[in-house]
Amino acid sequence: MSLRDTLTSLAMLKVNIDQGRDYLDYLVPFVVQVLADSNPESVTDQLVRELVARHFGLEIPERTVQLVLRRLARKRLLTRGDGKYRVARPLDNPGIGARKAEAERHIQAVVNGLVEFSKSSAQPIASVDEAVSAITTFLSEFAISCVRAYLRGTAIPSVPGRRRTHLVLVGNYVIHLQQSDPERFNSLLVMVQGHMLANALLCPDLQDAPKSYNGVTFYLDTPLLVQRFGLEGEARKRAVEEVIAMVKHLGGVTATFEHSRDEVVSVVRGAAEHIERTEGRGAVVLEARRRGTTKSDLLLLAGRVDLLLEDAGINVIEAPPYGHDFQMDEPAFGQILEDEVNYYNPRAREYDIKSVRSIYELRHGLRPDSVERSAAVLVSSNAAFARAAYDYGKRHEETREVSSVITDFSLANMAWLKAPLGAPAVPRTEVLAYSYAALRPTQAFLDSLLREVDKLQAQGKLTTRDHQLLRSSSIAYDELVKLTLGDDAALTEETVGETLRRVSEQIKAEETGKLREEQEAHRLTTERLDAAISANDSLQRRVYWQCSRNARFAAWGMTGVVIAIVVVGIAAGLGLRGSSPTVGYVLFGASLILALAGLANLVVGTTVRDVHRWIFQRSLTYLLRRESKATGVQFGVF
Numbered sequence: 001m002s003l004r005d006t007l008t009s010l011a012m013l014k015v016n017i018d019q020g021r022d023y024l025d026y027l028v029p030f031v032v033q034v035l036a037d038s039n040p041e042s043v044t045d046q047l048v049r050e051l052v053a054r055h056f057g058l059e060i061p062e063r064t065v066q067l068v069l070r071r072l073a074r075k076r077l078l079t080r081g082d083g084k085y086r087v088a089r090p091l092d093n094p095g096i097g098a099r100k101a102e103a104e105r106h107i108q109a110v111v112n113g114l115v116e117f118s119k120s121s122a123q124p125i126a127s128v129d130e131a132v133s134a135i136t137t138f139l140s141e142f143a144i145s146c147v148r149a150y151l152r153g154t155a156i157p158s159v160p161g162r163r164r165t166h167l168v169l170v171g172n173y174v175i176h177l178q179q180s181d182p183e184r185f186n187s188l189l190v191m192v193q194g195h196m197l198a199n200a201l202l203c204p205d206l207q208d209a210p211k212s213y214n215g216v217t218f219y220l221d222t223p224l225l226v227q228r229f230g231l232e233g234e235a236r237k238r239a240v241e242e243v244i245a246m247v248k249h250l251g252g253v254t255a256t257f258e259h260s261r262d263e264v265v266s267v268v269r270g271a272a273e274h275i276e277r278t279e280g281r282g283a284v285v286l287e288a289r290r291r292g293t294t295k296s297d298l299l300l301l302a303g304r305v306d307l308l309l310e311d312a313g314i315n316v317i318e319a320p321p322y323g324h325d326f327q328m329d330e331p332a333f334g335q336i337l338e339d340e341v342n343y344y345n346p347r348a349r350e351y352d353i354k355s356v357r358s359i360y361e362l363r364h365g366l367r368p369d370s371v372e373r374s375a376a377v378l379v380s381s382n383a384a385f386a387r388a389a390y391d392y393g394k395r396h397e398e399t400r401e402v403s404s405v406i407t408d409f410s411l412a413n414m415a416w417l418k419a420p421l422g423a424p425a426v427p428r429t430e431v432l433a434y435s436y437a438a439l440r441p442t443q444a445f446l447d448s449l450l451r452e453v454d455k456l457q458a459q460g461k462l463t464t465r466d467h468q469l470l471r472s473s474s475i476a477y478d479e480l481v482k483l484t485l486g487d488d489a490a491l492t493e494e495t496v497g498e499t500l501r502r503v504s505e506q507i508k509a510e511e512t513g514k515l516r517e518e519q520e521a522h523r524l525t526t527e528r529l530d531a532a533i534s535a536n537d538s539l540q541r542r543v544y545w546q547c548s549r550n551a552r553f554a555a556w557g558m559t560g561v562v563i564a565i566v567v568v569g570i571a572a573g574l575g576l577r578g579s580s581p582t583v584g585y586v587l588f589g590a591s592l593i594l595a596l597a598g599l600a601n602l603v604v605g606t607t608v609r610d611v612h613r614w615i616f617q618r619s620l621t622y623l624l625r626r627e628s629k630a631t632g633v634q635f636g637v638f
Helices: 003-012 028-038 045-056 062-074 096-120 128-140 164-180 182-202 222-228 234-249 258-274 283-291 295-302 305-311 330-340 346-362 383-393 408-418 426-438 443-458 464-472 474-484 493-512 514-573 581-604 608-631
Strands: 078-081 084-087 217-220 253-257 315-317 376-380 405-407
Touching (some): 003 096, 003 128, 045 062, 096 182, 164 426, 222 234, 258 283, 258 295, 258 305, 464 493
Parallel strands (some): 376 405
Antiparallel strands (some): 078 084
16 A cells, blocks of 8 residues: 555545435445455455555545445345355446546646645655655645544544645645646645545444534634634635535534634734734734735724624624533643643633633533534634543543534534535635645744844844845745745755845836736736636535425425325224225225335335435435536536
8 A cells, every 4th residue: 555545545536426325335436346356255344444445545444344344235245144244246346447547647747746846945855755745644634633423533544754844835836736727726626525525434423413513503713713804814714604604504503602702803903013013923913914904904803893793694602601510620621721732822721711611511411422413512723722622521421422622624524525516615715725824834933033034134144124024024934934844944044045035036026017917917817717616616506505405395295205105004004994995095005015115124224214315315416417407517526
C-alpha cells in the first residue's frame, strides 16, 4: 500500500444517485474486487479490512466491513457458516480498473502541478512521493473529530514525515488553482469529495441515524460568528453560510448564546482600536488591513451585530441558569482547556467554559448516541477546543457518545453526507476556507518576524520604511508566509530581503498602474467564473430540495397505503369478513400481501421503515432524472 493508492481510492469514491446507492455501497466494489483478486477460502471482517488497506490504502473499521459482508450475503454472493463467510460463486469484476485509470489521471495532474508550483517557495518539493505525501497530509485535516460514533477521525492512514509546511504549501497551491487553473482545481476537488465520502465509512451506525436535524439547535461560538460576518475573509464567510444553509434544510436551528454575541462586539471593537497601531495583529486586524477596512467601518459593524445575526438566521439565546441536579466541574474543564488551547484573552476562556456548561444544562436528562438526538451542540472552528471538550465529556453520560463541542467541518461533512446533491458547494467552500486559514500567519510566526526585523534594523540592515512595511503590511505578511511556508525557522535575513524585493516590485507596479490593470482583469475573470459556478450550484440545490420534498410526500403517501393494507390484512386474519364479494376480495388480497410481507421480513428483515426508505429513494431518483432532462442540471458529485 502507498499513499498514492490512498489518493486513487479517494478519487474513485462517488455518489451514484441514479442507482439509489447509500453510503455502504461506496465500499462494496472495493470489497468485491479484493475478494475476486485474492479468492480466500474463508472471509472474515479482519481479512477484508486488511485487504482493503493493502490494496486501496483506506483504513475502514471492522464494524463497517461487517455490514458490507452481510449485504453481500443477502445478495447471495457470500454464504455463512461456522461464524465465517465463504465466496458462494465466482465474483464478477466490479470494474475498479477503469475507474482507477480515470482517478489516476486526476491525481497525476494535481501532483505534477504541485511539484512545479513549489519551486517558488523556500522549500521546494523534492520528489513526486513527497508531493503525494503533502497532498495526503492536507486531506487528512478534513476529518470528523470529537464524535465518538465515528471510530476514526479519517480513513487516511497516518502520514509518515507529516509537516506543517506541507499544509501551507498545498493551501497556497489550492488557492492558485482556484484562481488560475479551474480544471486542475476540479481534479483536486475529486479527492476532497472522495475523502468526505470516505468519512461516512467510519461510522457503522450512520445508516440508522435520523435523516434530519429536527429538534437540534447548533450554537455557533464567537470565532464562527466573526467568520460569518466576513471579518476573516470571504472564503470563511461562505463556508459558514453553507453550513447554516445545510442545517436549515435538514430541519435544524442555528443560534448563539448571548454571551457569544457580546464577545463578538468586544472582538470587533478591540480590532478597531488596534487596526491603526503598528503592533496590532490578529486575524480580524490583518483581514481589515488587507481589504482597506477602516476603524470607523469596524465600529459601525459592532453597532449592527444584532441586525447582522438576524439577517443570517442566527437566534440569540440567553444561557440557561445553573441547574440543581447537575453541576459541571468548571475548574477541571478549565485546566483541560489550559493544556489544549492557547488563550491570549483570559475572558475568551471564561466564555468557552460558559458555553460548554450551557450545553450540559440544555442536554440534562439526555444520553444522546448521535448528533441528531443531542438536542444542543456547540459548533466551533477551534479543533483544540473541541478536543478538550471531548476529553472532558468522556466522564459524563450527557456527552460520552457525542461531545458538547464539534468542529464546523465535522458538522459540514456530516450534514453533506445526508444530501450531497443538495449542497454541491460544501466541498469547494470548505477546502478554500481551510486553504486561506493555512496561509494566515500564526502568533508564533509573527513574534519571530518582529524579533527578526527589529534585529535587522538594529544592525542597520533595514531602513525605517522597510522596518515599518514588514511590521504592518498585510502584503508583506502574505509574501513571507508563502516564501517560508509558515516556518519561523526560515525567517532569515535572506528570506526577509527576498520578501522586501517582492513587495517593492508590487508597490512599483501598482504605482505605474500595470499591476492594478492586471489585478482588475483577473478579478473580473474570477468573479465571472465564480458567478457561473454559484448559479449552477444554486439551481442544483433548489431543484434537489424541491425533488426531495416531493419524494418525501410520495413516500409518506405510499407508506400510508402499505400500512392500511397491513391493518386490513390483520383484521382479516382476526376473522373479519366482508358483507359483499368485493370487500371479501379486498380482505383476501390484504391477507395475502400481509403474508408475503411477513415472509419477506422473515427472510431478509424487511420492515415498513425499509419500504418507506426504498420508496423515497426511488421517487427521488425518478424526480431528479426528470428535472435533469428538463433543466440540463447534471446531478453528480463530481
